[in-house]
Structure formats: structure tokens, C-alpha cells
């Protein structure tokens with residue numbers, strides 16, 4: 227099974243999302259034969275999309291200049307990497323109630339008409355139906371109905387919607403919360419709970435090409 231392992235936290239050493247996404251990949255690797263494609267969006271952030279990028283996309287493929295082909299190279303490469311995997315694991319911290327800008331830019335590069343979604347008189351449909359995703363989201367606070375803060379969470383609803391829009395099946399979004407604002411004990415409990423959810427999720431993973 228081919229796994230695309232993505233991280234987007236600016237922290238390296240003490241990052242909860244990185245630690246948990248690695249924990250998940252290690253568990254998957256313990257249960258299945260896998261190859262890992264690693265994408266660290268903070269080490270290799272895609273460039274912001276531009277008017278030139280949009281113009282290149284709208285130009286017929288055979289008419290594109292060398293400069294336009296170069297402008298689309300990152301997008302083509304990222305889409306290829308996604309199409310080539312069966313499972314995407316995305317580690318994502320909450321920044322200002324939303325996702326890190328490098329992850330948003332990554333999304334701007336992969337949500338492309340004709341390549342990852344299409345549209346006709348029946349509406350829009352995603353083209354990446356062979357790909358599944360698991361999202362691991364770390365957040366300093368708590369975002370629940372009980373706390374009255376659920377509506378501040380623009381990470382899980384957004385990522386689920388946009389990934390499903392391009393046809394990816396989001397198996398689950400595992401939330402590690404609160405990692406910061408409620409003290410070290412609460413953080414430890416949040417991490418343990420997330421690990422249990424990861425173990426449960428991996429135990430129920432089924433893949434066409436899985437060796438086990």
C-alpha cells in the first residue's frame with residue numbers, strides 16, 4: 227500500500243500533530259506492507275498561486291509556453307503524488323482557528339478542474355475516488371458543543387469538505403485537544419486519547435492492495 231505522509235506544523239521537535247501522524251504511519255507500517263512518500267509542507271512549501279498560474283491552467287495544454295509549464299509543475303507533481311497513493315495521512319495544527327497557510331496553498335495546487343474534480347449539468351464531482359485520507363489535528367484549546375466553541379473549528383469541517391470535494395474518502399479526523407491551553411495533564415490525556423483512536427482506526431483499515 228502506498229502512503230502519502232504530509233505534515234504542516236512549523237514545529238519540529240515538540241509538535242503533537244507530527245508525533246501523532248508518525249505514530250499512525252508506524253502503526254500502519256506494522257500491519258501492512260507499505261511504501262511511504264513524505265511531504266513536509268514547512269520544509270518544501272508550495273508557492274502561492276498567482277494570476278500567471280490561473281492563466282496557464284486556462285491555456286490549452288498543447289499551447290502552453292515553457293514558462294507556463296514551469297508554473298504548473300508543482301501542481302502537476304503534487305496531484306501525481308496523490309493519485310499515486312491509496313492513503314493520505316495529514317498532520318495539521320490549528321492556527322487561528324484554521325489550517326496553516328502552507329497546507330492551504332497545497333490545497334490551492336491540487337483542487338484543479340479537469341484533474342481532481344469535474345463539473346457538468348449534474349453538478350461537480352471529485353476524481354480522486356481511489357484515495358483515502360486520515361487527518362490528525364492538534365489544537366491548543368477545546369472545540370466542542372458543550373464548551374460552546376465548536377463553531378470556531380475551521381480545520382476539520384474545511385479539510386473534510388475540500389478533500390471530499392475532489393473525491394477523497396476521509397476515513398476519520400482525529401482531534402488531539404487541548405494540547406496547550408489547559409495545562410500538561412490535559413495535554414497528556416488528549417495525546418493518549420488520540421493514540422487510542424489511531425490504534426482503533428488502523429485496526430479497521432482495509433485496502434485493495436494490502437498484503438494483510
Ligand SMILES: Cc1cc2nc3c(=O)[nH]c(=O)nc-3n(C[C@H](O)[C@H](O)[C@H](O)COP(=O)(O)O)c2cc1C
Nearest residue numbers: 235241242243319320321322323364365366367405
Ligand atoms: C500561530 C499559532 C496559532 C494558533 N492558533 C490556535 C487557535 O486558534 N486555537 C487553538 O486552539 N490553538 C491554537 N494554537 C495552538 C496550536 O494549535 C497547538 O499548540 C497545537 O498543538 C500545534 O500543533 P503542533 O503541536 O503539531 O505544532 C496556535 C498556535 C500557533 C503557533
